Structure formats: C-alpha cells, structure tokens
Amino acid sequence: MSFAAVFAAVLGLAVPIAAAFAATAQGKVGAAAMEGIARQPEAAGDIGRNLIITLALIEALVIYALLTFFMLFGNIPTLIERLGQL
C-alpha cells in the first residue's frame, strides 16, 4: 500500500519537473528571438516562424510527460487493488 502511495505522490511531480525545465528552455528561446527581432526588425517574420517551430519542439517533451502521467494515472486503482491482494 505504501508503494502505491509513493507512486501516486511521485506521479504528481513528473509534469512539474518537465514543465520547469521546458519553461527555462522556452524562456531562453524567446529571449533570443526577441533580441534578434530588436536587432533586425525586418527579419521578424522568419524569426517568428522558426520560433514557433522551436517552441513546439520543446513543448512536445512536456506533452510526453503529460501523456505518461495520464497513462499511469489511470493505473493507480488497479495498482492498489493488486497490492492489496498480496
């Protein structure tokens, strides 16, 4: 039972950890893009397009963590049930 409790508690940490690192990375990307646009306003279109692609690539990693969360989240009742049988 305690294993299930630890499992449930740690599961909640997965997305925040992923989101924290992704936020750092996205902040860096955004800052660099803004600097680039400020230096060369005429390249704003190109930079903005690449910015969206890069942000989407980083975002995808958080989404993988969220998917894992949703998949494991549904298993907690089963886990508790099985551990209770032992």
Added chain:
Amino acid sequence: MEEHAGSWINLLVNLEPEWLQRYLPLGVVTAWLVLLMVVLMAWLGTRRMQRVPTSGWQTLGEWAYNLCINFCRQIIGPGGERYAPLIGTLFAYILIMNLTGLVPGFASPTAGLNMTLALALVAVVGAGICGARAKGWRYLEHFVDGPLPLWPLMALIHLIGELARVLSLSFRLFGNIFAKEMVIGQVLVFLGSIVAMHQLSLLLRGPMVLGGTLFLHIPLLLLGLLVSLIQAVVFVMLTAAYIQGAVETHAESH
C-alpha cells in the same frame, strides 16, 4: 495506449452507450463528418466560379488558397506552391478536427493516436515522395553521407530519424489535443462534484459553480481554441519543413 476516449462531456453524463462507443467510436464518425465538411466547403467554393467573385464561399476559398500558397512559398521557397494542396488539405482537416472536440457531445478524432499516426505517416511519406519526384534517384543521397564504408550505418541512422519524425509529429498532436480534452473534462467533473455536495447549502454551491464555469471552464475552452489553431499550424509547418528538406538541392543549401 488507451481506447478512443469519447467526448469530454461523457465524463459527466454518459451520452454514448458502451456498445456504440465500442463498435462505432465517436471520433471515427466525427472524422467522416469533418471530411464531408471540408469537401462541401471546397465544392461550394469552386461551384460557378466567376472572375469577380460574388459568392462568399468563393471569396473564402480564394482567401484560403492565397494564404496556403504564400505559406508554402515562404517555407519551401520558390516553386513551393506545387505542394500547397497537401499542406492546405492537411491544415484544414486537422484544424476542423481539433476544433470539433470543443463542441459538447463531439470528440476530436485527433485525440486518438490512430488518427494522428495516420496523418503523420501521410506527412512524412508525402515529404519523401515529394523529394523523390523532385530529384529522382538522387533523393537517396539524403540517406547517405560521410565516407563510403560508413554508408550502411548512416542509412540506418537516417531511417531511424524518419521514424522519429513520424513518432514526434503524431505524439505532439495527439498529446496536445488529448490533454486539452482531458483538462476540459476534468474541470467539468470537478464542477459536477460541487453540484453533488449536498452538505453545502444551495446558496453556497450556486456561486461556486458559477465562478468555476466563468473563470475555469470558459477560459479553458478559449485556451482550447488557441491550442487547436497552434497545433494545426505547427503540424503543417513541420510538414512543410520536411518537404523543404527533401526537395532542396545542395547548390541552394550552400
């Protein structure tokens, strides 16, 4: 992976019988409806075409066509308008499928891995076909580089790269749309549990549910609009970038 997840409103009130969900998933029906919708819009837009459009449908069609052509030219470069049909169709189909999920009682087909995997395969295989048509056998040069003894290894690595593209495209779209629907549904369940709390008086529960709807549910629906649009744009943008990588010649890239 989980079964096809029905509409988010099913978490609160189950509108769909189980046997129906099993043999005719809502997502599949929605995908057909969206397909019909896109075809109908294209048909209305091109019916009785005039030099100066008088019907709104033709104006809408021309606007969308221009948008698509410019998008392709920007990303793929001159001559990119050849790939506009693939890009434009993917965009319209994915956008409308993403948005359908916001309607109560409907489910986004893209919230299931089956649909997104199919779309990602179309995008990546389509990019390969575009490259092969543009360059013929020389397209295979993409898969090999470095000294001759290393070619089999490099080919393997590039093949794994193509596979990773399919996986990342499909999982990104699936994850975002699935998460959007799950979050909307869970908030609805939360509001429903407040309604069901009989210990609290109605005077207390009413404002709580009203506030939850106004400040939690409606903003999440608006966020859903944004996510739907962004994910559709990102999908076609990456597809266009893959096509650009496949058709570009080495003279241009250096």
